[in-house]
Amino acid sequence: MLENLKQFASEFFVTGDPLIYGADVSIGLVTIAIVAGLTYFKKWKWLWRNWLTTVDHKKIGIMYILAAIIMMFRGGVDALMMRTQLAIPNFEFLHPEHYNQVFTTHGVVMILFMAMPFMFGLFNVVVPLQIGARDVAFPYLNSLSFWLFFLGAMLFNLSFVIGGSPDAGWLSYPPLSELQFNPGPGQNFYIWGIQISGIGSLATGINFLVTIIKMRAPGMTMMKMPMFTWSVFATCVIIIFAFPILTVTLALLFLDRFGGGHFFTLDGGGNPMMYINLIWMWGHPEVYIVILPAFGIFSEVVSVFSRKKLFGYTSMVFAMMIIAFVSFFTWAHHFFTMGSGADVNAFFALSTMLIAIPTGVKIFNWLFTMYRGRIRFDLPMLWTVAFIPAFIVGGMTGVLLAVAPADFQYHNSYFLIAHFHQVLIGGVVFGYFAGMYYWWPKMFGFKLNETLGRWSFWFWNIGFYVCFMPQYLLGLMGMTRRVSTFDWDTGWGPLNVVSTVGAYLMGIAFILQAVQIAYSFKYREKDTTGDMWDAHTLEWTIPSPAPEYNFAITPVVDSRDPLWVDKQRRAAGKLPQKDAKPKYEPIHMPSNSGIPIVFSTFFFIAGFGFTFHWVWMGVLGLAGVLACLAARSMNDDEGFYIPAEEVEKTEASLRGTL
Amino acid sequence: MANHSDHSHGHDEAHAHGSLKSYIVGFILSIVLTIIPLVVVLNHMLSQLPTILIIMVTAVLQFVVQLFFFMHVRERQGNQPRWNVMALIFGLAIVLVVVSGSIWIMTYNGVGY
Numbered sequence: 027m028l029e030n031l032k033q034f035a036s037e038f039f040v041t042g043d044p045l046i047y048g049a050d051v052s053i054g055l056v057t058i059a060i061v062a063g064l065t066y067f068k069k070w071k072w073l074w075r076n077w078l079t080t081v082d083h084k085k086i087g088i089m090y091i092l093a094a095i096i097m098m099f100r101g102g103v104d105a106l107m108m109r110t111q112l113a114i115p116n117f118e119f120l121h122p123e124h125y126n127q128v129f130t131t132h133g134v135v136m137i138l139f140m141a142m143p144f145m146f147g148l149f150n151v152v153v154p155l156q157i158g159a160r161d162v163a164f165p166y167l168n169s170l171s172f173w174l175f176f177l178g179a180m181l182f183n184l185s186f187v188i189g190g191s192p193d194a195g196w197l198s199y200p201p202l203s204e205l206q207f208n209p210g211p212g213q214n215f216y217i218w219g220i221q222i223s224g225i226g227s228l229a230t231g232i233n234f235l236v237t238i239i240k241m242r243a244p245g246m247t248m249m250k251m252p253m254f255t256w257s258v259f260a261t262c263v264i265i266i267f268a269f270p271i272l273t274v275t276l277a278l279l280f281l282d283r284f285g286g287g288h289f290f291t292l293d294g295g296g297n298p299m300m301y302i303n304l305i306w307m308w309g310h311p312e313v314y315i316v317i318l319p320a321f322g323i324f325s326e327v328v329s330v331f332s333r334k335k336l337f338g339y340t341s342m343v344f345a346m347m348i349i350a351f352v353s354f355f356t357w358a359h360h361f362f363t364m365g366s367g368a369d370v371n372a373f374f375a376l377s378t379m380l381i382a383i384p385t386g387v388k389i390f391n392w393l394f395t396m397y398r399g400r401i402r403f404d405l406p407m408l409w410t411v412a413f414i415p416a417f418i419v420g421g422m423t424g425v426l427l428a429v430a431p432a433d434f435q436y437h438n439s440y441f442l443i444a445h446f447h448q449v450l451i452g453g454v455v456f457g458y459f460a461g462m463y464y465w466w467p468k469m470f471g472f473k474l475n476e477t478l479g480r481w482s483f484w485f486w487n488i489g490f491y492v493c494f495m496p497q498y499l500l501g502l503m504g505m506t507r508r509v510s511t512f513d514w515d516t517g518w519g520p521l522n523v524v525s526t527v528g529a530y531l532m533g534i535a536f537i538l539q540a541v542q543i544a545y546s547f548k549y550r551e552k553d554t555t556g557d558m559w560d561a562h563t564l565e566w567t568i569p570s571p572a573p574e575y576n577f578a579i580t581p582v583v584d585s586r587d588p589l590w591v592d593k594q595r596r597a598a599g600k601l602p603q604k605d606a607k608p609k610y611e612p613i614h615m616p617s618n619s620g621i622p623i624v625f626s627t628f629f630f631i632a633g634f635g636f637t638f639h640w641v642w643m644g645v646l647g648l649a650g651v652l653a654c655l656a657a658r659s660m661n662d663d664e665g666f667y668i669p670a671e672e673v674e675k676t677e678a679s680l681r682g683t684l
Numbered sequence: 685m686a687n688h689s690d691h692s693h694g695h696d697e698a699h700a701h702g703s704l705k706s707y708i709v710g711f712i713l714s715i716v717l718t719i720i721p722l723v724v725v726l727n728h729m730l731s732q733l734p735t736i737l738i739i740m741v742t743a744v745l746q747f748v749v750q751l752f753f754f755m756h757v758r759e760r761q762g763n764q765p766r767w768n769v770m771a772l773i774f775g776l777a778i779v780l781v782v783v784s785g786s787i788w789i790m791t792y793n794g795v796g797y
Contacts, residue, residue, distance in 0.1 A: 239767060266771075267778045299793055303786055354781055358789055367792040 040190050043124065045107075050187055079618040081165035082574055086172050087150030088469055091462065093176055094144035097135050100183065102536055104132035109493075109529035112522050115514045125510035126193035127212070131186065133196025138220060139179040141316045141450070144458045146175070146230050148319060149258050151469055152461075153234060155565035155572060156252045158243025158581045163236040165616040166658075167229050173626035174226030181633050182219025185212055189637065192216035195508070197305050198279070200290035200298040205283045211637050217280045218633030222626070224273055231265030234258055243564065245583040249343070252563045252586070253329075253336060256343055257322025260350040261315050267354070268311035275304040284636065299364060306357040314353040317449070318346060320457025321388055324410050327460050328392045330561045331407035332399025335587060338391040345384035345391075352381050362433045371430035378428035385421060389414065404559070405479045409460035412487050416452025420445060423498065438508075441501025444494045451490055459486075467558045471570045472550035478542035485535030493528025496521035556681075562587035569680035575613040575668055578677045610674045612667040621661075625654035710753025717746040 040046050064070050077085060107128050111120045120128060154162055162168050185191045189211035194203035203213050238259050242251065251259070279301065281287040288294030290301040329336040336342065358366065358374035392414065401407065423445040427436050436442055467473050505518050512518050557566040564581055565572075567589050585591045595601040632647025634640075721739045724730055730738065751757040757768045 263774070267775065271782065297790070300786070300790060303789055307782055307785075354778055355785075358785075364789075364793060366789045370789055370792055 038188060040187055045124075046187065053187065074620075075618070078623050079169075079620045081161070081169045081616050081618055083150045083154050083162050083165065083168060084469065084572060084574075086168055087147045087152075089172060090143045090147030090150060090175075091469075093179065094140050094147060097139040097143070097179065098536070101132050101135040101140055102533060104128045104135065106529055106533050108132065109526040111510060112512075113526040114523070115512055115516070115519050117511060120510065122510040123193065126508070127191035129508055130192050130195055130198070130216075131182075134182065134192075134216065134220070135179075136450075137196065137312070137316070138223065139175075139182065141454055141458070142223075142227060143175055143179075144462075145261075145316055145319050146171070146227075148323070148458065148461045148465065149230070149234055151465055152565060153237060153255055153258050154241070155468065155568070155576060156255050156563050157238065157241060157246060158564045158577055158583065159237065159241040160576050160580075160613065161616065162233050163240055164233050166619055166622065167233050169619065170622040170625060171226040171230040171233065173622045174229070174629060175223040177626040177630040178219050178221070178223025178226065178633075181222060181630050181637075182215055184634075185215035185219075189215065197302075197309060199305075200279065200282070200296075200301050201292050203279065204291055204298075206291070213283065214280075214637035217276050217283070218637055221273060221276055221280075222629050222633055224269055224276075225629075227265060228269045228273075231262045231269065235262035235266065238262070243581050243583050249340070250583060250586050253325035253339070253342055254319070254322035257318045257325070257346055260346045261318045264311045264315050264318070264350050264353060268308045268315065271304060272308035272312075275301060275308065278304075280636075284639070299361075302361050302364065303358070306360045307354075310357040310360065311353045313446075313450070314349055316454045317457075318349065320413075320454050320461075321346065323457050323461040323464065324392060324413060325388075326563070327406045327410045327464055328395045329587075330464075330559055331402045331404060331410075332396045333402075333560075334395055334399045335562075335590075336391070337394040337397075338387075339586060341387055342391055345387045348384045349381055352377060352384075356381065359428055359430075359433075362430045363437045375428050375430040379425055382421060382425055389418065404463075405474065405476065405483065406460045406464035406559075408480070408483055409456045409463065412483070413452060413456040413460070416448060416456065416490070420448030420452050424449065436501060438506055439501035440497040440505045440507060443507050444497035444501060447494050447497075451494075464559065465565075467553050468565055468570050468572065470547075470550075471553050472546060473553065473558060475542050475546040475549075478538055478545060482535045482538035482542060485531050485538060489528045489531025489533075489535055491528070492531060493525050496525045496528075500525070557589070560593075562590035564588055573676050573680060575615060575673065578610055578613075578673050579608045610670040610677070612670050613673055614665055614667055616665045617663050619658075619661075619663075621654050621658050625651060625658075628654060706753055710749055713749045713753070714746055717742045717749065 064073060077089065080086065107120060108125065111117055111125060150162070150168070154160070192198060192203075192208075192212040192215060194208060194213060194216075198213060198216055201207055203216075238251070238255055278287070278289040282289050282291060282296070288296040290296050290298045292298065325336055325342060355377040356374055358364075358370060359378045362371050362374070392410075403411070423441070427433055427442060427445055463474055463479065500518055500521050503516075503518060503521075505512065505516070512522075553570045556569045558570070559566070564583070567581065568577060581588065592601060596603060628647045628650030630647070632644045632651065635643025635645075635647055721735075721742050724735055724738050729735075751772070755768070757772060759768060760766050
């Protein structure tokens with residue numbers, strides 16, 4: 027009996043690696059600390075009522091961003107481990123198998139569990155406020171999306187200590203990801219983690235598309251929407267059409283692994299290339315999913331901090347919608363070397379280069395917005411300015427990669443690694459940081475410390491170039507991606523050391539940001555204006571942080587920059603200095619619900635069961651999911667009203683110092 | 685919702701949500717369109733090609749029935765754009781790209797070797 031148990035435990039838990047034992051201990055200690063802390067301060071009820079069951083889009087947004095930052099830490103540690111391993115030729119820090127797991131989880135965590143939730147967090151915090159809505163179209167679904175994402179991410183991260191991590195690369199190409207070469211549970215964790223959080227992503231896409239179409243303030247026509255809202259609109263369209271492809275592809279892979287199917291196997295009529303074809307039909311639009319909101323953020327920031335209207339609004343909208351559409355026609359550029367012939371490669375090379383045109387239009391629009399503006403270099407603007415050169419270089423190397431014949435040289439080399447890190451860090455991460463700094467006062471009511479922010483900014487930027495510029499050269503020197511080590515005589519040593527130094531600089535930058543958040547929280551100065559940046563759009567007309575009902579009175583809009591235009595009219599004496607006292611009405615609000623977190627936990631249980639081929643557990647989990655669906659269907663809760671007097675009281679106390 | 689269900693007849697009305705009658709008609713049509721291929725396949729009534737054709741034709745018809753009777757593709761609010769139709773057309777375009785693109789890529793797969 028005891029022997030059996032020992033045998034089981036040694037297979038169930040990841041054993042034998044001191045790094046992982048260390049992580050086990052720290053995970054255990056942190057968990058104990060959190061549980062003890064919550065119990066000691068009697069915060070369990072508070073946590074459940076105010077956060078875990080909330081349907082308030084602002085709180086859900088904050089939870090998304092918090093989860094994204096934690097995942098950035100995890101993915102960042104993976105990155106530093108890889109760079110450490112590659113710092114010295116023939117270094118023996120990570121075994122090759124462990125290295126495979128680390129680069130796989132780094133990619134999955136950074137794209138799906140860092141960039142995506144960071145993006146959804148900003149959607150949640152900003153979009154309803156920006157269009158003058160009281161919440162998203164489906165608040166309950168929104169909460170469900172978050173918990174599906176979160177528990178999917180946790181299931182994936184569990185593989186690190188239980189069962190072993192996936193190791194077939196971030197897109198897990200077959201045949202390596204098939205049962206034949208990857209019999210362990212790691213790959214199942216991958217499939218189920220991504221499937222569960224993918225349901226959440228799809229639901230969020232639908233939710234925000236409907237929110238934007240249906241819930242804009244009166245007077246806000248489509249062409250009067252703020253640019254960030256437009257970018258979310260474009261992103262949601264891509265999400266709705268791209269994510270089902272991912273779901274189907276991973277479902278087929280699951281059938282291969284679980285049910286003995288032959289969709290992507292080497293024998294039995296399967297074709298692994300088909301997986302690569304399908305996964306990139308999602309994978310390419312996915313990179314536009316994460317970059318378009320960043321474009322939206324830059325558009326907001328650049329016009330506010332240049333004290334000008336956005337240059338070329340209409341062309342920005344068209345550029346974004348064209349990018350969204352063409353993003354579905356470029357996927358084969360990820361596998362030019364598959365050898366589908368000159369016709370196929372020429373088509374996809376051209377469609378890829380085509381995307382550079384609307385993107386270039388956007389870059390010029392941002393530059394022209396800054397031109398003759400009175401620019402303020404606060405943190406959001408700093409990140410925006412840093413983004414432009416980074417993204418131009420990244421975009422240009424992207425066009426180089428799009429040249430199909432030349433790609434046979436670059437393919438899967440460090441040149442490619444440097445390219446996509448440059449657009450994903452220089453574009454997406456810089457963009458989300460700009461957004462985080464810009465909307466932080468709206469989320470929490472205080473600004474993040476400027477000095478620490480600048481230190482972190484320079485560490486990020488210098489570290490970024492020091493890390494990735496050498497990688498372009500390494501790629502041209504023949505270093506391929508995913509090698510776990512290399513020999514002295516390759517001559518790659520010196521540049522790899524430089525690159526590792528850059529990675530550690532970015533690690534320091536991240537720590538500085540964590541310090542910045544803690545410091546700013548401790549020494550916060552409450553913002554009393556609600557409009558810290560002298561901004562242009564509706565979210566800054568209400569107090570910071572926004573009250574739970576957002577707008578006491580639904581705003582009426584007649585221009586693209588309603589707040590800014592109103593401020594100008596006030597200054598010109600065309601509007602009274604103070605609004606007449608409004609007549610408040612009761613506000614209808616949705617009730618909190620515990621179902622989403624329970625529902626997602628059952629999904630987690632189902633995923634865990636199928637991962638280990640414990641069918642009873644999988645079925646149990648799915649039965650729980652069905653029970654939650656039934657419970658929701660039987661629920662007649664119509665929400666509640668906040669009485670007009672309470673709205674008046676809240677508004678008076680929040681705006682009292684105005 | 686209840687007060688929507690007692691008026692609305694005919695095909696060309698752009699009313700909000702369907703009536704009981706339209707739901708029943710849609711339901712019966714869907715069942716009939718499901719039973720036809722089922723009967724044909726289970727009884728081996730036709731040879732391979734016509735069987736496949738019948739399955740595909742009834743599938744497409746059922747798709748249309750679902751769109752009109754359950755998905756309310758004709759529905760619009762006031763003078764709002766026809767979002768449902770736009771989404772449908774875009775979706776069909778993407779499906780076309782996914783299918784024809786995959787066939788194109790996979791057919792010539794290996795030419796380069």
